[in-house]
Amino acid sequence: MAQMILKMILNGKPVERRISPGDTLLDVLRGDLGLSGTKKGCGRGECGACTVIMNGKAVNSCIVPAPRAMNARIETIEGIGTVEKLHPLQETFIHCGAIQCGFCTPGMIMSAKALLDKNSNPTREEIKEAVAGNICRCTGYVKIEEAIMMAAEMIKRERRK
Amino acid sequence: MLKDYVRAQTVDEVLAALQKGDARVIAGGTDLILDLQAEKVSAEILVDINSIDDLQNIELVDGQIRIGAAVTHQQAAESQLVLDSAPVLAEACRSVGSLQIRNTGTVVGNVINAQPAADAAVALVALGAVAEIKTENGTAYQPVEDLYTGVGKSKIDSTKQLVTAVQFPALLPNQGSAFIRLAQRGALALPVLNVAVVASLVNHKVEWVRIVMAPVAPRPLRAVEAENMLRGREVNEQNILEAAKAAAARANPRDSALRGSGQYRKSVLETLVKRGLSEAFNKAQG
Amino acid sequence: MKKPAVIGKNVRKLDALEKAMGTATFTTDISLPGMLYGKVLRSPYPHAKIINIDTGKAEKLPGVEAVVCYKNTPRVKFNTSATSTFTIPPLEPVEDQYIFDSVVRYVGDEVAAVAAVSEKIAEQALKLIEVEYEELPAVFDPLEAMEPGAPDLHGPCRAGKNIPGEKIHLELGDIEKGFAEADEIFEHTFKLPVQKQAQMETQAAVAQVTADGRVTVWSTTQTPHPSRRIIATIFGLPYSKVRVLNPPYIGGGFGVRIGLSAKAEPIAVALAMQAKKPVKVVYSRREDFIASDTRHSGYVTVKTGVKKDGTFTARQMEGILNAGAYCSWSAETPGVLGAMGLSVYRCPNQMYDGHSVYTNTTPAGAMRGFGNPQAMFAIESQIDIIAEKLGIDPLEIRLKNIMQPGDKWVLPYPCRSSGLAECIKKGAAAINWQRRGKFDKTGTKRRGLGVGIGTHVSNAWPFCGDYSNAYVTIQQDGSAHLAAGVPDMGTGTVTTLAQITAEVLGISYEKIGVTFADTESTPFEIGSHASRTCYASGMAVVAAARDAKKQILDYAAEMLEVEAGDLDIENDTVVSTSNPEIKAPLSEVAVQAHLKGRQFIGVGKIIPENAPPWLAHFAEVEVDTETGQVKILKMVAAHDVGKAIHPQIVEGQLHGGLAQGIGYALGEEIKYNDKGRQLNDGFHKYMLPTAVDIPELKAIIVEAEEPSHPYGVKGVGETGLVATAPAIANAIYNAIGVRFFELPITAEKVYRALKE
Ligand code: FES
């Protein structure tokens, strides 16, 4: 099969990988790049477990053709925080009990991050709309929404400093 | 088997790439990727149009709103221009699948997919949108409404043609629109029914109205009798109810084991049309 | 009792950081050197004989390293559920499946499997397997499957046509007498749908076989020890040579993998044995929907005799459940259905008969609630019917009749605690129940309020065998390590068990390390099911920690030259209770012991009793009478959970259960077409709720004192959806005056009912 080179800015760093034209972005992330934080819950764009941020927008990486990511800025769960400095969403998801099995969590956090990057003052309704494409079967979404509200507050506070 | 993936930079590049054998245009690809995986569609070369600058815009040109072929649902849903001058489209786009899907799938792709209930396409038909179609031989224009040849079948051949944009008249102050959708849940769901209405009023009378209903036929269905019936009539409850009845009478929804019986859809359709007309007329009255 | 230091507090969950950072390992994330990918060929027919199967072409495809089917895999019968481990004599487990058979019994049944160097090649190879089928007559409804002319799925069954296992019969008092005493008798039949667990991580396993035949399986199982038994039995291996573990996280369970993860484990092992390389099998979402256990659908009939004042004189129930093509948990579920259904209300004369029936559909197994949601939809709907007929408020009739501690019931263990009345009162206040009956009934949108109550279990005994073991070892630095065989599928088990360990030992929570869900490093433990982990596994952990503590104190007594009985451990320090000046840091005690060649190793072995959690659910709905759509405005769930070790985890369990209950009530269902094909085979077609479908959910924790557990905890994993559907159905009735006897209550059903 034909191969091609994919270059992208992945979590802030340039990477280059050999890919097949039929690969999805999820295949490349979870495969060769070893970024297994991004999950596959359906492979059909129906659950959001594979959500990553591509050029500032939340997308289902399982239905994004990998070649389209050429020169794109891709953010995954692995790139948004460190143990020393967690992303506010990681902090609040832990704090609020928004994580049960954790399988939806990376996608959920990425969807929430895409929202908060643009809107640090979201309403509950805006939050619901932003994560409606992320299925969580464990939490009933309540604590997830609370965590996103709280992260928004944290982000605002940090900005004011 | 897929051999190459071309990220075209210009429309001409797309048209040239399509000449190279078993090639096919890919826009958002939210459905195409799945169809390729399931081997429902095959292609050796995919020609991706998302990085073509000209196709990424939503513009107002001579009173016409023009939506480029790479414009996503979410872009349309958030565009101030669309929100102001074609709110029916903004709302339709906003109801598609999920944010992730709306960030990937395109408005024009929604038309070419030719699923009768595709939300954006239903709104576009109500807006009287026209598609701009390019081939090696030049440019042609066709109403979106006329692009359907069957469920999931479009006149557009994506292995030869490229729809570069859809365009439609921006709504005027005396015009209003509505998008009414019934679905089994609030997101990640195809519509059980959707209805788009665009109406123009003059002196509290209906100048014209377009009522589009889906999925009640192999294409978004215009309620022509109801539209004609309302023309020139007063905006009042009686007329709205009569028109809604006439609209529903024209519909012929199929039984769907997943999304409800034809009978249910047909009877609820009347309510949705009624709600759509009321809302559109209200907005037109400002 | 001492004021607890750790339990009852929302400590940081042990698994949360890794999960928030995306570094937590799940089975689907595992990759081993040389690992192959397994894919499964599935039956397109609901019932057929395989006349011929030719795998030659698939074997020759470059990249394919193993192809297995019924011809080259063990002919050992088993049951994918853990029933073989749990069933205690005189009952016998039903073992009715092979890894592959020459007969397929539902659309999706396993026909063959391939291991190849990539998923794509494995998929291509599946297409090269040539199978010739002879179609057999099929049956999809349990009532039809009992008819004389219906096909026998597994030959003659002892208990009756197509009935797996035994028929269940429960009895209390004299049912005839009870009906004779009644002023009024009510009888209704309810129909329940197929619900799917739809956990986010699909069924998956990775198998590795060493040259000398030892087998390691990482998998999504909720019960590693029982799963090991099944795998060892199939492949004829000593249990000691098989290791089953979670890696350690599982993307949800909800009952779908109590036992094997569908057939992911044995298929992966069979392929790995043939290929002599590790093999990973991950079900696609579609496979997970069609070829992995569901909740039981079926019919529940309730007949109640009642006095004019609302006192129950007799209750008779019948449950006929659809087992699907293989038994799985179908012998046990009808029993839990009846037992739970009869245990909420006092009633001197009761009787239940129930069983499952094989059909050519996806096997039904365990799903959160395990028969109880089916029972309570029927019972709680009927209670409202009775209340209305007798002119009694729904809350009043419930409060009047609910089970009280000490009451006689059908269960073989006593009811020792109940906070149900408090649940009902607090829940009613939170939903503002006085508004009921005062809503405007003129517009197109109508509001209503409804209630549903229930109970559940805190482990599987006496329906199944149940016991737990645990080790607690004190490390030389004074920290403690807990080894427990129970998984944590997201329910917070590891965190709560660590809290319990810390509490008993007086060691800080941060110093507790845990190994879990691994058959090689933990003693036998049933696993995570039946709302049992905090209660039953927790008991074993308490016992192990107490054992370790005793050893510490005995040793420290010598060291400090005081009586052991005078010592306790607080804040990581051994201290005299009579003279606080006498103390030694635990680290000091541990290191001293170490220098003398001793380690404190606590062992906990328990057989649990059982205890009833109690619940009251309230729903407020709004029905659009022009479209039939039901919108839930608010739900309140007040639960008596005994002691809440980690209140936030408890709330999370309740929220999650409520959401699944909302789905069960209004939209979730797997339907079949007349060819036996599952129509709802993906998330787009299966209407589980998304964030925008969930209203405000309020969880209220009530802590009645439960004496059967050292910390007074009761089960909470399943209670959240036990009475959600009836609360909603009752609210819909309150809104529009239409009673539904069938779930889910879709917009179309509401609309039709309103038109009639
Ligand atoms: S895995 Fe991509 S949306 Fe489900």
Ligand code: FES
């Ligand atoms: S935490 Fe399990 S699916 Fe969301």
